[in-house]
Each structure stands twice: as C-alpha cells, then as structure tokens.
Amino acid sequence: MLGEGILRGLGETARNFAGSFVSAERLTTIQYPEERAPVIEATRDFPFLVYDGGDWEAGLRCVACQICEKECPPKCIYIVKSTDKKPDALGKPQIYPTRFDIDISVCMSCQICVEVCPFEAIKMDTEFELSTTDRFGGLLYDRKELAKSNEYYHKIHPTEAAEVDARLAEEKVKAEAKAKAAAAAAAAKAAAGPAAAPIAAKPAPPAAVTAPATGPASSEKSPQQETKG
Secondary structure, X not given: OOOHXXXXXXXXXXXXXXXXXXXXXOOOOOOOOOOOOOXXXXXXXXXXXXEOOOOHHHHEOOOOOOHHHHHOOXXXXXXXXXXXXXXXXXXXXXXXXXXXXXXXXXXXXXXXXXXXXXXXOEEEOOOOOOOOOXXXXXXXXXXXXXXXXXXXXXXXXXXXXXXXXXXXXXXXXXHHHHHHHHHHHHHHHHHHHHHOOOOOOOOOOOOOXXXXXXXXXXXXXOHHHHHHO
C-alpha cells in the first residue's frame, strides 16, 4: 500500500507523544527547585580543598606546591606560599598556603588541577548553585570558602574517596616503615661504632743508620788524601 510506511511512522510518533504524558518512565521533567534530580558521582563543577580532622586550617592537605596554579589553563588559581612551617593533621611540619583563591567566574571545570595534585588536596565539587549578584568578589573564593572536610568528599564521591584514603594509608605505612628502618640502622651503627673502631698501631722503631767506615779499616781514600799523597 502506497504510504504505508509513513502511516506507521506517524502512528509510532503519536503513541510516543501520548505515552509521554501518562507513562511514569517517560515523565523526566522535575519541578526544580522543589524537586532535585539525584547527582551522579562523576559530576564535577568547581574545585574545593580537602582537609582532614576537625580544623580546616590545620588539616588542609595542600602544601602550597603551586603545581595546580601553574597547570591551570585559564589561570584562575592564586596561591601565596608561607615562609614558615606548621604541623598538619598528622603532626608533620609542612609549608602551607597563606592564600589560596579560585576565581569561579573564570574556572572552566577542566579538573586538571585535580589530576596534577600529588597530595590529593584538591577535588571537584558537585555544587552548582553559586549564582550571586556580585560578579567579582562574590565569585572569588578564598581558602576558607574552598575548604571542605574529607567526610564531605566521601559523601559526594564515595568510590573515589575510598580509593584515595586507601592509597594514602598505604603510603603512610610505607613511610613509617622506612623511617623505622632508617632509625634502627642509625642506632645499630652508633652502637657498633666504638667496638668496631680499629686499634692504633704502635709506631715502628727508627731504622738503624749505618755510619760510613773510617780509619785503618777503610780501604778507600778520600779525594783529599789522594791529593796529599
């Protein structure tokens, strides 16, 4: 029948159109902001700084290495390194950022800062409701606004955060084992030092010097004696 394919296509379109109003699987529209769609774990919006423990300032993982600042394509990260050290969450003295700002209005959410960070200190947030009437100062986030706990990181990226914690724990165990081995080796060397010191050899007696033969026993004459003779 001429046009049968067209009629079948129109029928399928009409069926899908009507079904979109009554089928629960087809009702994809939600009434935002009263209703919120669940955020998937791989969502990434803007960076934030991870801290351990209860004090955001003392627990920041960032050591102001400035790699993220150098690698940021739009150059929206600003870091000022400290001139002193203070204990981190583990009690280890570390350099820290006295200033860490991110201009959210410039950030392109590329996640390069996350990829290059060797200390797992910066991650991507899932928060996107950041609109403000202040287009300049309101979108320039300082380190206090950027700091969020490791618990928050586990909440928004549970799989990734668990992998990071496991890797950090493994590195910590290796570092502690290496430090213990070095301390044990140093202690053993210090203990064996006095016992293994070589005994100083006694100086050898001076070699006897043989005086040249003189007098009647000598069969040779000096040049003066030969001249006189």
